[in-house]
Amino acid sequence: MNDVRHLVVVLGDQLDLDSAVWDGFDPAQDAVWMCEAREEATHVPSSLQRIAVFLSGMRHFAQALRERGLSVEYLARHEGSLAQALGARLRARAPRAVRISEPGEWRVLDGLQAAASDAGVALEVLEDRHFLCSRDEFGAHVKGRKAWRMEYFYREMRRRHGVLMEGAQPAGGQWNYDAENRQGFGPQGPGFVPPPTRFTPDAITEEVLREVRERFAGHPGELAEFGWPVQRSQALQVLREFIDERLPHFGRWQDALWEGQPWLYHSHLSVALNLKWLHPREVIAAAEEAWRQGRAPLAAAEGFIRQILGWREYVRGVYWQRMPGYAALNALDAREDLPAWYWTGDVPMACLRDAIGQTLRLGYAHHIQRLMVTGLYALLHGVQPRQVHAWYLSVYVDAVEWVELPNTLGMSQYADDGLMASKPYAATGKYIERMSDHCRGCRFDPALRTGPKACPYTTLYWDFLLRHAERFAGHPRMALQIRNADRLDRNERAAVVRRAGAVRQGRWDEG
Numbered sequence: 001m002n003d004v005r006h007l008v009v010v011l012g013d014q015l016d017l018d019s020a021v022w023d024g025f026d027p028a029q030d031a032v033w034m035c036e037a038r039e040e041a042t043h044v045p046s047s048l049q050r051i052a053v054f055l056s057g058m059r060h061f062a063q064a065l066r067e068r069g070l071s072v073e074y075l076a077r078h079e080g081s082l083a084q085a086l087g088a089r090l091r092a093r094a095p096r097a098v099r100i101s102e103p104g105e106w107r108v109l110d111g112l113q114a115a116a117s118d119a120g121v122a123l124e125v126l127e128d129r130h131f132l133c134s135r136d137e138f139g140a141h142v143k144g145r146k147a148w149r150m151e152y153f154y155r156e157m158r159r160r161h162g163v164l165m166e167g168a169q170p171a172g173g174q175w176n177y178d179a180e181n182r183q184g185f186g187p188q189g190p191g192f193v194p195p196p197t198r199f200t201p202d203a204i205t206e207e208v209l210r211e212v213r214e215r216f217a218g219h220p221g222e223l224a225e226f227g228w229p230v231q232r233s234q235a236l237q238v239l240r241e242f243i244d245e246r247l248p249h250f251g252r253w254q255d256a257l258w259e260g261q262p263w264l265y266h267s268h269l270s271v272a273l274n275l276k277w278l279h280p281r282e283v284i285a286a287a288e289e290a291w292r293q294g295r296a297p298l299a300a301a302e303g304f305i306r307q308i309l310g311w312r313e314y315v316r317g318v319y320w321q322r323m324p325g326y327a328a329l330n331a332l333d334a335r336e337d338l339p340a341w342y343w344t345g346d347v348p349m350a351c352l353r354d355a356i357g358q359t360l361r362l363g364y365a366h367h368i369q370r371l372m373v374t375g376l377y378a379l380l381h382g383v384q385p386r387q388v389h390a391w392y393l394s395v396y397v398d399a400v401e402w403v404e405l406p407n408t409l410g411m412s413q414y415a416d417d418g419l420m421a422s423k424p425y426a427a428t429g430k431y432i433e434r435m436s437d438h439c440r441g442c443r444f445d446p447a448l449r450t451g452p453k454a455c456p457y458t459t460l461y462w463d464f465l466l467r468h469a470e471r472f473a474g475h476p477r478m479a480l481q482i483r484n485a486d487r488l489d490r491n492e493r494a495a496v497v498r499r500a501g502a503v504r505q506g507r508w509d510e511g
């Protein structure tokens with residue numbers, strides 16, 4: 001028996017009133033279906049913050065749809081999977097078709113397709129208009145290219161969308177202002193940083209927080225400081241504040257780290273973008289306008305826009321071009337388990353303790369903490385990329401697989417053999433010392449490679465070069481580092497390997 005014409009499925013990361021699923025939506029014939037499926041929080045052990053932001057966002061969105069007169073079938077607290085729930089709904093009462101915007105995860109798409117097909121109902125997957133580059137356009141961009149590089153893609157996107165352009169030329173005559181950006185704070189630190197607004201939970205969010213504490217007890221993280229936006233009006237406030245207060249300094253300090261300062265000059269907009277309360281076009285336009293009106297330097301606006309028009313669109317393209325095989329890649333044959341302290345932050349390294357601590361408290365870390373603190377350590381330790389991926393997908397409020405996986409597996413772990421990054425992001429503790437104040441308060445010394453005081457990053461960096469010498473000896477951007485490792489004498493090599501073994505086993509004070 002047919003009940004409705006189109007059953008429109010809205011997932012937790014599709015809270016977007018401009019999506020293609022609303023084209024031609026007729027409240028008299030069509031209905032909306034939303035489901036809080038437990039499996040979405042347990043297929044990796046999702047953090048309490050991440051579960052709460054998704055559930056509260058979904059409940060607020062369902063309320064907004066009902067206020068517009070739409071009929072919403074909302075399954076709260078469903079104990080199974082999305083595919084099971086949809087399958088049961090379709091078998092009980094079959095609509096003429098199910099419509100959905102492209103999901104953000106291959107696993108979800110696969111499951112929903114199977115559920116619809118088993119029930120004999122057509123599933124119409126509509127292009128996700130949230131993105132500025134469609135999957136087909138990205139396919140056309142990379143077709144026939146030997147090396148995929150974000151920079152060429154980004155320039156193409158700037159031209160195609162007329163962003164920061166003066167005629168056919170990039171505004172200011174340069175595509176890239178990295179030379180002006182990416183400084184450390186210096187010994188005096190960041191000084192006063194305008195604190196971001198954190199939102200006091202309303203009644204819906206309070207209820208979600210209560211339920212999440214009960215139903216997901218034992219999951220990583222904490223909820224005491226939950227303050228994320230959970231609807232579009234709040235996301236717009238975050239955007240306005242960022243543009244007015246922090247964008248002018250964004251580029252200069254986008255790579256800097258500072259103990260006890262989780263937010264710095266970042267936008268904290270990833271969750272608002274990924275759950276689709278904001279369209280990237282409006283975020284990019286706000287940054288460009290701030291520059292054109294003289295409220296932000298070009299280098300800052302360009303550095304910020306590059307992340308959204310460039311990296312964000314690029315990683316989505318990579319994900320859909322390469323899935324499902326991409327998730328299984330392990331080019332460096334990394335075999336170690338993820339150390340258990342990634343889930344607690346109970347570790348003596350000051351930089352890791354700070355980054356993991358704030359991650360569990362807030363569900364947030366900025367890019368350099370993800371890439372050059374937690375990611376770098378996992379790379380040097382030699383952790384299996386799948387385990388690193390499960391951790392990143394679990395702990396951050398903005399984690400959706402299309403964006404998390406290429407960043408983790410490709411950019412940070414080099415598991416895709418250089419598709420995302422032209423060389424492994426391998427560095428010693430000296431990098432962290434240069435960009436932060438962490439080493440001042442740490443019991444290890446970033447300048448030491450061996451011995452009980454040696455910084456684990458520094459030891460593991462040299463161990464990484466020794467382990468991968470053959471693979472990277474002819475690599476144009478790694479050969480110099482490999483030659484340096486080649487110069488270590490036998491005793492020094494043995495000391496590096498000994499200390500690396502101790503560090504891997506958490507015997508921090510053994511040389």
Ligand SMILES: Cc1cc2nc3c(=O)[nH]c(=O)nc-3n(C[C@H](O)[C@H](O)[C@H](O)COP(=O)(O)OP(=O)(O)OC[C@H]3O[C@@H](n4cnc5c(N)ncnc54)[C@H](O)[C@@H]3O)c2cc1C
Nearest residue numbers: 266267268269270307312366367370371398399404407408
């Ligand atoms: C190992 C690893 C895992 C990551 N996992 C995620 C993830 O699950 N979800 C996620 O949104 N980002 C992820 N990133 C990218 C980036 O770290 C976050 O987008 C950023 O830290 C979010 O904070 P922000 O909004 O304050 O970003 P800002 O520093 O203010 O940057 C502005 C925006 O640019 C976009 N952006 C910046 N860098 C990237 C990037 N490398 N890829 C895609 N978009 C980018 C984001 O939408 C971000 O909101 C990951 C990076 C690494 C190295």
Ligand code: SF4
Nearest residue numbers: 349351429439442455
């Ligand atoms: S010494 Fe090493 S472990 Fe300690 S804070 Fe510096 S980089 Fe991190």
